[in-house]
Amino acid sequence: MLIAMVVFLAYSIVYLSGCTRIDTANIDSKGVNIVCIGDSMTYGYGATPGEDDYPAHLSRMMSIPVINVGVDGDTSNDGVKRLKVDVLDRQPLLVIIEFGGNDFLRKIPFADTVKNVEYIISKSKEAGAMVAIMDMSVGMIMENYGKEYRRLAKKHNVILIPHILSDILTNASLKSDFVHPNGEGYKVLAQKVYRYIIPYLNQNNILRRFGKSNLKQE
Numbered sequence: 001m002l003i004a005m006v007v008f009l010a011y012s013i014v015y016l017s018g019c020t021r022i023d024t025a026n027i028d029s030k031g032v033n034i035v036c037i038g039d040s041m042t043y044g045y046g047a048t049p050g051e052d053d054y055p056a057h058l059s060r061m062m063s064i065p066v067i068n069v070g071v072d073g074d075t076s077n078d079g080v081k082r083l084k085v086d087v088l089d090r091q092p093l094l095v096i097i098e099f100g101g102n103d104f105l106r107k108i109p110f111a112d113t114v115k116n117v118e119y120i121i122s123k124s125k126e127a128g129a130m131v132a133i134m135d136m137s138v139g140m141i142m143e144n145y146g147k148e149y150r151r152l153a154k155k156h157n158v159i160l161i162p163h164i165l166s167d168i169l170t171n172a173s174l175k176s177d178f179v180h181p182n183g184e185g186y187k188v189l190a191q192k193v194y195r196y197i198i199p200y201l202n203q204n205n206i207l208r209r210f211g212k213s214n215l216k217q218e
Helices: 002-018 054-059 076-081 101-105 110-126 143-156 183-210
Strands: 033-038 066-068 092-098 130-134 159-161
Touching (some): 033 054, 054 183, 101 110, 110 130, 130 143, 130 183, 143 159, 159 183
Parallel strands (some): 033 066, 033 092, 092 130, 130 159
16 A cells, blocks of 8 residues: 555656646745735725635635735835835745736836836745736736736746636626625635645645655656
């Protein structure tokens, strides 16, 4: 039985490394927490913060601690300013970035938003964390943000969570106002985030158990 288990695990390691190509920068991260940084969408505006925001829903799906450092009204400029204390000092395993909505509404130059998000990505990677970017675009709304976030994800080899609001903005029962989800909407959002990040977290778990060298084919 033990031999069969070892063979199965070895096969799984080879399969994961060679066939599914589950890879991202810092896939072998030694961090401890999933840290979610963003604006009102991360904070949980329109629901009960700490109970029905998307990080709270996500935490109930995970065995890894999830920390919500979203701040209502924040822009990417604010995210850069508080990055060290709120994110980098919290032993991040995975940093989930959600910025753009307030930048768009407050007419912050688009190039500044892209620069800020790229800075947060780079510093999070330097801290040894995996990174995921949430794409807020829906159709033609904020389409340029989605395009740039896809470019940044490819450039930095980080996870992209596309069109996070696409199933929410068109469903009044999932919204608290024109743009913000309600508790059920944040649950839908969290489920989408979970689907995109869980393969990388599972891969990270294998690497931490068996070591990166075990995933390299001879």
